[in-house]
Amino acid sequence: MDSPFPLALLLFLFLFLFLSPAPSFSIDNLHQAIVESFRIAIEEQRHTVYLCYGHCQTTALYLLECCVDIRRFNAVFPIVEPDPGHTKLQLSREGLEAIKRITNPIAAVAVIGPYRSGKSFLLNQLLSLSCYEGFGVGHMRDTKTKGIWVWGTPIDLDINGVRTSVFYLDTEGFESVGKSNVYDDRIFALATVLSSVLIYNLPETIREADISRLSFAVELAEEFYGRVKGQDVAFEPAKLLWLIQRDFLQGKSVQEMVNEALKQVPNTEGNKNIDVVNQIRESLSVMGDNSTAFSLPQPHIQRTKLCDMKDGELDQLYVKRRDQLKELVASIISPKIVQGKTLNGKEFVSFLEQILEALNKGEIPSTGSLVEVFNKNILERCLKLYSEKMTKLILPLPEEILQGAHDKSRGEVMQVFDQQHFGRHHAKKSVLQLDEEIQQVYKHVVLQNEYQSSKLCEGLYTRCEDQMDQLQVLKLPSLAKFNAGFLQCNRSFERECVGPSKTNYEQRMMKMLGKSRSLFIKEYNHRLFNWLVAFSLVMVVIGRFFIKFILIEIGAWALFIFLETYTRMFWSAEALYYNPVWHFIVATWETVVYSPVLDLDRWAIPLAVILSLFILYWRCYGRKKYGSQWLLPLYRSNKSGPNRPRSD
Structure with a gap:
């Protein structure tokens, strides 16, 4: 059961x-x-x-x-603590674990202000916690909160249909003993960037120093919020809530007090400090749509006993205004949005780590370092876009074409970066970094182009060198064929060799071709002389015994006698090469050996075989069929004929 x-x-x-x-x-x-x-x-x-x-x-x-x-997370934890020198900030892993476990979108409410101004007590009131459960409250001169602390259990709110976990952050007070102003600036900068609602808790009135403290918020507004409509911002600006803890406002509303504090102060003497504060006042006035003013009376006259008092013992006007403040915070808060998306616990912690690293990078925290953080991904995307454009190029290319492609791609990438980057004044460093990295990629492309150009031109040079070597050993030496090969090689090199190595290889090419031409001409006359001597003797034999054509035999003998006699008469074959007869012989030889129609060097053997077969055929079969028909009468001897006279 x-x-x-x-x-x-x-x-x-x-x-x-x-x-x-x-x-x-x-x-x-x-x-x-x-x-x-x-x-x-x-x-x-x-x-x-x-x-x-x-x-x-x-x-x-x-x-x-x-x-x-x-029970484990129902407490306060430090998320950021000061370093031993109390100048920079460092992460506290204990508090980060409380945030990492959250899977909902996160929003943060941070309270900033001077030390001993009641920030921790205010947070406990907003969280409905006693001083013994929530943030530590101190009444001594030293500040109680060090760094930035968080209440480990968030309050879940339904914001525009999105269940959001809201964390409350307590910050170390400004101007406390033993700290540098740079440290205060880091605390304020970090709270400004992390929070969705920034409560500026001020006792009684707004001082000029309180306005100066907002210079970082103004810089952030100018750097990140002034974007083109329709584009994602780096992060949504925190709503600035001026909280004035004062009983009497002298007939003015708290908003009127804030507006009056933000009015320009006359600066007839040209004081630079007043100019700076006036610029901040002007910028804060422009940010008016993003700020709210609220007054909160003192909870009780005996401030040292506040932690022991229940709501019934506190000033009822304070209790009423406190509850109204809770409602106001809930109405203006929104999930933290970074680059267009909300953050869960792990993403929020990662965002905190990036911001803290950027703020600790220099001697003083700067919006420039934050700009670098948010522009990092955009810079990487633009660099990838440039690399993709340059990768599409077919190397090698002439230097001027490659430079033109680089300039065009760089211009397009810079235009994309200008449209998407964060930061209006401090983006210059990111632009310089992008340009520097583009130059590094371009240098690599230039090296690749030089290598590919050298490889291509070396191959063409080697091919021409081999071709010149082949022309040096022609079976039938022909200056016309050498010149044709020379021009073809030179033209192909000029057409196909491109890139930065072309100039160097052109010089090598001209030297190689010049040497090859000189060597060929030097050997050409000598080889042609020997070839013509041998040719004349061969034609004598062919004309006398095979063809039996006396004109061929006479011509061959005339050529042979001229070649041999001239060289013997002048003791040198070189003298022959300047003779007009030799020039005529060479011209005739070149016409026969090489022409656009017939390359005798290539077809010499096939033609010789065909001619030999034809002569053989004629000797064996042609004379039997047609008889012997010589062009000139042959000499016939009568010694053996029937009419030969008897010798006796």
């Missing part, structure tokens, strides 16, 4: 957990309630407990784990 015990126990616990007001019970009371419920159930239905022991044990353990988890 099923027992109602587990269901009743769970129903009791969940009603107790979720229907009870958050501040009306403590963790100890919750534990006592769980123990008491188990005791009553055991007394009344022991047999049911035994039947459902396993199920109840599992459920109870789960609930106890949840309670332990709630």
Whole structure:
């Protein structure tokens, strides 16, 4: 039989957990309630407990784990602490764990202001916590809060249909003893960037120093918020809430007091400090749509006993205004948005780490360092875009074309960066960084272009060199063929060799071609002379014994005698090369050996074979069929004829 015990126990616990007001019970009371419920159930239905022991044990353990988890984070934790020198900030992992566990979008309410101005007490009032449960409240001269602290259990709100976890941040007060102004600036800068609502808690009135403190907020507004409509901002600006804790406003509303404090101060003497503050006043007036003023009276005249007082003992006007302040904060708060998206716990912590690293980078915190953080991803995207454009180029290219492609791609990328980057005044460093990295990529492309150009031109040079070597050893030496090969090689090199290596290889090419041409001409006459001597003797044999054409034989003998006699007469073959007859012979040779129609060097062997076959055919079959028909009469001897006279 099923027992109602587990269901009743769970129903009791969940009603107790979720229907009870958050501040009306403590963790100890919750534990006592769980123990008491188990005791009553055991007394009344022991047999049911035994039947459902396993199920109840599992459920109870789960609930106890949840309670332990709630108890663990139901406290204040430091998220940022000062370094030993109290000049820079460092992360505190204990507090970050409380934030990391949140999966909902996160919003933060930060309270800033002078030390001992009641910031921690104000936060406890907004969270409905006592001084002993929430943020530590100190009445001594030294500041109680060091760095930035967070209440570990966020308040969940429904903001425009989005369930949002709201954290409350307490910051170390300004102008406390033993700290530098730079440290105060870092605290203020970090609170300004992290928060969705920034409560500027000021006692009694707004001083000029309080306005000067907002210079960083003004710089952030000028750097990040003044973007083109429709584009994502780096992060949504925090709503600035001027909170004036004062009983009497002398007939003025708190908004009128703020507006009056932000009026320009006459500066007839040209004081630079007044000019700076006036510029801040002007910028804050422009940010008027993003700021709200609120007054809060003193909770009680005996401030040292505030932690021991309940709401009934506090000034009722204060209680009323405090509740109105809670409603105001809830109405203006929104999830933290960074570059167009909300942040969960882990993303918020990562964002905090980036901001803290940027603020600690220099001797003083600057918006410029924050600009670098937000422009980092944009810079990487633009650099990738430039690399993709340059990768599409087919290398090698002439230097002027490559430079033109670089200038065009760089211009397009810079235009994209100008449209998307964050920062109006401090983006110059990011622009310089992008340009520097583009130049690094371009240098790499230039090196690739030089390598590809050298590789291509080297291949063309080697091919021409091999071609010149082949022309040096032609079977039938031909200056016309050498010149044709020379021009073809030179033209192909000029056409195909491109890039920065072309000039260098052009010089090498001209030297190589010049040497090849000189060597060919030097050997050409000598080889042609030997070839013509051999050719004349061959033609003598062919004309006398094969073709039996006396004109061929006579011409061959004439050529042979001329070549041999001339060289013997002048003791040198070089003298022959200047003779007009030699020039005529060379011209005739070049016409026969090489022309656009026939390259005899290539077809010499096939033609010789065909001619030999033709002569052989004629000798064997042609004379039998057609008879011997010589062009000139042959000499016939009568010694062996029938009419030969007898010798005796």
